[in-house]
Amino acid sequence: MGYTRLSSSSEDNVPRHTDRVWLHLALFLFTFVSCVMAGTQWSGKEFNEISHWGYGLTYAFLITTFLAAHEFGHYFAARKHGVDATLPYFIPVPFVFLFPFGTMGAVIKTRSPIMSRKALFDIGVAGPLAGFVLCVLYLIIGLIALPPIDYLYSIHPEYRNFAGAIPVYGLYFGDTILFSALQHLFAHPTAFVPPMNEIYHYPYLCVGWFGLFVTSLNLLPIGQLDGGHILYGMFGERQGIFARIAWSILLILGIGSLLGSIQVSISAPSPDALYTFFQSLLLPILTTIERFAPWLYQAWSGWLLWALLGRVFFKLDHPVLYDDEPLGWQRMAIGWLTIVIFIISFSWNGLYEIPQNETNLIPTPTKISP
Numbered sequence: 001m002g003y004t005r006l007s008s009s010s011e012d013n014v015p016r017h018t019d020r021v022w023l024h025l026a027l028f029l030f031t032f033v034s035c036v037m038a039g040t041q042w043s044g045k046e047f048n049e050i051s052h053w054g055y056g057l058t059y060a061f062l063i064t065t066f067l068a069a070h071e072f073g074h075y076f077a078a079r080k081h082g083v084d085a086t087l088p089y090f091i092p093v094p095f096v097f098l099f100p101f102g103t104m105g106a107v108i109k110t111r112s113p114i115m116s117r118k119a120l121f122d123i124g125v126a127g128p129l130a131g132f133v134l135c136v137l138y139l140i141i142g143l144i145a146l147p148p149i150d151y152l153y154s155i156h157p158e159y160r161n162f163a164g165a166i167p168v169y170g171l172y173f174g175d176t177i178l179f180s181a182l183q184h185l186f187a188h189p190t191a192f193v194p195p196m197n198e199i200y201h202y203p204y205l206c207v208g209w210f211g212l213f214v215t216s217l218n219l220l221p222i223g224q225l226d227g228g229h230i231l232y233g234m235f236g237e238r239q240g241i242f243a244r245i246a247w248s249i250l251l252i253l254g255i256g257s258l259l260g261s262i263q264v265s266i267s268a269p270s271p272d273a274l275y276t277f278f279q280s281l282l283l284p285i286l287t288t289i290e291r292f293a294p295w296l297y298q299a300w301s302g303w304l305l306w307a308l309l310g311r312v313f314f315k316l317d318h319p320v321l322y323d324d325e326p327l328g329w330q331r332m333a334i335g336w337l338t339i340v341i342f343i344i345s346f347s348w349n350g351l352y353e354i355p356q357n358e359t360n361l362i363p364t365p366t367k368i369s370p
Contacts, residue, residue, distance in 0.1 A: 031090035035060035038102025044155035062207040073130035081119035084112040124229025135211035142204025174347035219342035223315035232318035254304030260297025300350025
């Protein structure tokens, strides 16, 4: 996910360490292979067949390049400020049937203290900006070069039986302001733009969306996340206020998703007396919430985990730096730009799945542009 652990110790004259280049290279290669497997699965092929791995190469190249851009952004900014930092540790996830993206990202760690807010800000902001620029480029390329609908039919030939419609069930990538804007700006009016439950078959769109999502997670203004470093550099200890606001929003979204799942699970009739009791007790409340805030039930279930990680692992408050020198208007402008990037890249409904059922088994025919 691009998490970067930064030291804020007041110790000085920390000696530089020697990187075990072989370890970083091995982790990168393992991650590339696991991403090839993931990309093969996204393309509709069996990922456990090595002969199919050619289908996953584009995806693997794009996502590892994004991770490298993010982490080396941090790394070179650290070197510029004389801060000793490790090379990136890439994190492979070969069990793509459990986590279909093939990687949990990459991390670096600083090994010497950061003594100024300017250095903290520069190191924190460099990674998200580098990754963001690359993801926007991916999306623009993917939208300009959209293949005809026959490409999707080659993966899902059964869709030809649906009279030109695309099923509404399956894994959805959530809404973001930036993705929608780029789609309107760069997709040709007559092009077939895949719906959000099919874009994972398109490597540039898939990695572009996922990279923006990861960037927004890293820009959360919480403790040791990049957003926490940036906000602390901009506002000092007032960063904790933003962290608590963000954490509260994540908690509300996560609880909303949980309540939506509970509503679905207790909606079915049952002869059990205890079940019926809880149904009569909870369903009116849950139905009322749905009536006034239906979007709350559609939030990403992962926000509860992120709220827990923010409180326990990343911490809400950034470690204190004893430096009150202001950043200057140039850095503050870049800081506000990253806040805008966070807002337009953030997807409140993240990744979600609409299960196949009797009502959406055969989709309603829709007009497909040639």
